[in-house]
Amino acid sequence: MGESPAPVNVRLVNVTKQFAEVRAVDNLSLDIRAGEFLSLLGPSGCGKTTTLRMLGGFEEPSTGSIFFGEKDVTGLPPYRRDVNTVFQSYALFPHLSVGDNIAFGLRRQGVSKADAAQRVGEMLELVDLAGLSARRPAALSGGQQQRVALARALVNRPTLLLLDEPMSALDAKLRKHMQIELKRIQSQVGITFLYVTHDQEEALTMSDRIVVMNQGRIEGLGTPREVYERPQTDFVASFLGASNLLPGILGSATQGYYDVEVTGGHRLRVAAANVAEGLTASSAVQVGVRPEKIHLVPSARAEEAGTNCLRGVVRVATFSGVGNQYLILSPDGRDFTVYAQNIGDALAPRTGDEVEMRWPVEHTFVVRPSGTMTNEGE
Amino acid sequence: MSGSGTSGVTRLRRRAVPYLLALPAAVWLVGLFLVPLLVMLVKSLETCSPMTGACTMSWHWGEFGSQLSMFHKQMLTSLKFAGIATAIDLLLAFPIAYWIAFYGGRRKNFFLLMLLVPFFVSFVIRTVIWEFLLSNDGIVLTTLRNVHVVSTDFHILGTSTAVIAGLAYNFLPFTALPIYVALERIDRRLLDASQDLYASRITTFTRVILPLCIPGIFAAFLLTFIPAFGDYVNQQVLGGIGNTMIGTVIQNTFLINLDYAGGSALSAILMVISLVGILLYGRLIGSATIGEFL
Ligand SMILES: Nc1ncnc2c1ncn2[C@@H]1O[C@H](COP(=O)(O)OP(=O)(O)OP(=O)(O)O)[C@@H](O)[C@H]1O
Ligand SMILES: [Mg+2]
Numbered sequence: 001m002g003e004s005p006a007p008v009n010v011r012l013v014n015v016t017k018q019f020a021e022v023r024a025v026d027n028l029s030l031d032i033r034a035g036e037f038l039s040l041l042g043p044s045g046c047g048k049t050t051t052l053r054m055l056g057g058f059e060e061p062s063t064g065s066i067f068f069g070e071k072d073v074t075g076l077p078p079y080r081r082d083v084n085t086v087f088q089s090y091a092l093f094p095h096l097s098v099g100d101n102i103a104f105g106l107r108r109q110g111v112s113k114a115d116a117a118q119r120v121g122e123m124l125e126l127v128d129l130a131g132l133s134a135r136r137p138a139a140l141s142g143g144q145q146q147r148v149a150l151a152r153a154l155v156n157r158p159t160l161l162l163l164d165e166p167m168s169a170l171d172a173k174l175r176k177h178m179q180i181e182l183k184r185i186q187s188q189v190g191i192t193f194l195y196v197t198h199d200q201e202e203a204l205t206m207s208d209r210i211v212v213m214n215q216g217r218i219e220g221l222g223t224p225r226e227v228y229e230r231p232q233t234d235f236v237a238s239f240l241g242a243s244n245l246l247p248g249i250l251g252s253a254t255q256g257y258y259d260v261e262v263t264g265g266h267r268l269r270v271a272a273a274n275v276a277e278g279l280t281a282s283s284a285v286q287v288g289v290r291p292e293k294i295h296l297v298p299s300a301r302a303e304e305a306g307t308n309c310l311r312g313v314v315r316v317a318t319f320s321g322v323g324n325q326y327l328i329l330s331p332d333g334r335d336f337t338v339y340a341q342n343i344g345d346a347l348a349p350r351t352g353d354e355v356e357m358r359w360p361v362e363h364t365f366v367v368r369p370s371g372t373m374t375n376e377g378e
Numbered sequence: 379m380s381g382s383g384t385s386g387v388t389r390l391r392r393r394a395v396p397y398l399l400a401l402p403a404a405v406w407l408v409g410l411f412l413v414p415l416l417v418m419l420v421k422s423l424e425t426c427s428p429m430t431g432a433c434t435m436s437w438h439w440g441e442f443g444s445q446l447s448m449f450h451k452q453m454l455t456s457l458k459f460a461g462i463a464t465a466i467d468l469l470l471a472f473p474i475a476y477w478i479a480f481y482g483g484r485r486k487n488f489f490l491l492m493l494l495v496p497f498f499v500s501f502v503i504r505t506v507i508w509e510f511l512l513s514n515d516g517i518v519l520t521t522l523r524n525v526h527v528v529s530t531d532f533h534i535l536g537t538s539t540a541v542i543a544g545l546a547y548n549f550l551p552f553t554a555l556p557i558y559v560a561l562e563r564i565d566r567r568l569l570d571a572s573q574d575l576y577a578s579r580i581t582t583f584t585r586v587i588l589p590l591c592i593p594g595i596f597a598a599f600l601l602t603f604i605p606a607f608g609d610y611v612n613q614q615v616l617g618g619i620g621n622t623m624i625g626t627v628i629q630n631t632f633l634i635n636l637d638y639a640g641g642s643a644l645s646a647i648l649m650v651i652s653l654v655g656i657l658l659y660g661r662l663i664g665s666a667t668i669g670e671f672l
Contacts, residue, residue: 058570078573091571095589104585105575152575 007034007192008069010160015064017050024050026216032194037186039203040196042213043239048196052162057081068159084153085162090145092137098148099133105156123151126185143174154189163195179206200240204228212236219370232276234286235370244336245286250366252281260287260366263332268308274365285366291339293363296326296349299356309358312336314349324348328357422642433638441643449627449644456624460606463545467602471554479561497551505615508544509535536618544612552601560594599659604652624648
């Protein structure tokens, strides 16, 4: 592949983007590490595309700065930035062949025709499109167009590659295939990827780290496991996967554990590591657990150490092939979602049964209310 | 798939539908365009009596040669005027169309309407108004004379300049609209992509915008050049002796000299010249998608 330029970190520092009415990005700071695959996840309209466009140079931040390594690129136009983009719609040039599309960036940078042709050839190999160089984009399938868009950006060996929902036009099967391809290509070229997606599973499987955004702010940042197992805010807990959340008051720490008092006088135990940063004793918090972490047991069974438990009544039981999904009505009138794998348990509870919900203390977490995160979460 | 009678009938009907839909237009085209065209070509081979206008078929090919030798000068004048007017229109229309397409914002339709408003008035009247404007005691020349920009014996009416200006003015919308459509159609994300790939604004214009609107420019060229080439109104109203265009010659041959054979031969020659020109032009800029824009 030839050598890439020395990888550098890309930093957004207190970046805000105010459109006439809307604050699309709100005082956002983020450090993108050299060579990582970072996903940007969040609901529609939360500012993902705007963030990408500011990195690409298509929008200027209202306030704040963007650095590539030590260089401040905030005011630079797109064609002066060492960034390339894979656009959602691919935006391939319809009047140019596949080869000329891929060579476009190289030629504009003054690479000679012969050198460009050679690198285009290598790139076509990498994305598995050798032999299609002379075709027009209109004569390619969706998946092929997507790979041309990727090749056209990657061939320039940018400091940062931006991908704005590049898979959204592909069907589920092709999408799976391209996810694997993309991950392979990324590890092969070692370029930093900033990947915007709506698809949580995609973000969880492909990323080194995930950023969860909401209303222009970062709500969560970390490895997929960290963000999933130890969400920092209630927004992250319910946006990324599903969570059962209960309001409560955080007690004081004893031997690495906190007790949270929830309505009805119950106490739930949480490991200190699973309590969101910046919370102090007796603050109002939410305590949560993922649906798949809960076991349902007949309510008469003896308590076990190291578990939290709450009683309830099965309100709805749904069979979905690989598993059973339950809605359990807890005493304070809240529905809990519980997901149990279908492992042939003959004692699976039925609607109306009284049950006890049990889950390990280490799978219990405590989150802050949304929007209160201090942005940099290194 | 071959099957019962019903599916055969359905298939037949499905195949027939496009042709049925095209029928009214086809009848129109054949009856009112192709037939007269053939009649004209046949007429050019007949011999007509200058007294009565009655014609008899004589397979007389000589008409083409004799008309050409008589009026080649006017042909060349027409080619020149139409060419210059088209060039002026392309240069004027491109920035207008570009501005409306890229910076028109929400008022695009309003701007397009402004471009077209003068053309709600009849072609002849518009041209006559130009005559009025450019006449020796008209507002333009009087003002220019009063401020001593031009000498007292300066005139525009009757010159080639007046004819070309009239042509350029009258056909401007035919140039601007196809270019506008072509520019408007360009996916704006391609411009982002181009800048993303290190092309400056100027390079983006020459490498992306211009190539993508060439079919529109070609359509604009055809829609301006062909009517301007055959036009006689502008020359008759704004021109004078010495700049007669072929359109005037044809009109006179038909309507004053009643020489239908000669007029038909001239028209046929005009058509062939236009066709050859178009084919050459199309070949040169290699446009495969002209059809889309016409
Ligand atoms: N050019 C603009 N002018 C005004 N408002 C804008 C502009 N671009 C974006 N916005 C607004 O900024 C907010 C963030 O938009 P953005 O496109 O960044 O969202 P997104 O996270 O990419 O959403 P999606 O997942 O739907 O693509 C939205 O409320 C949007 O309406
Ligand atoms: Mg978006």
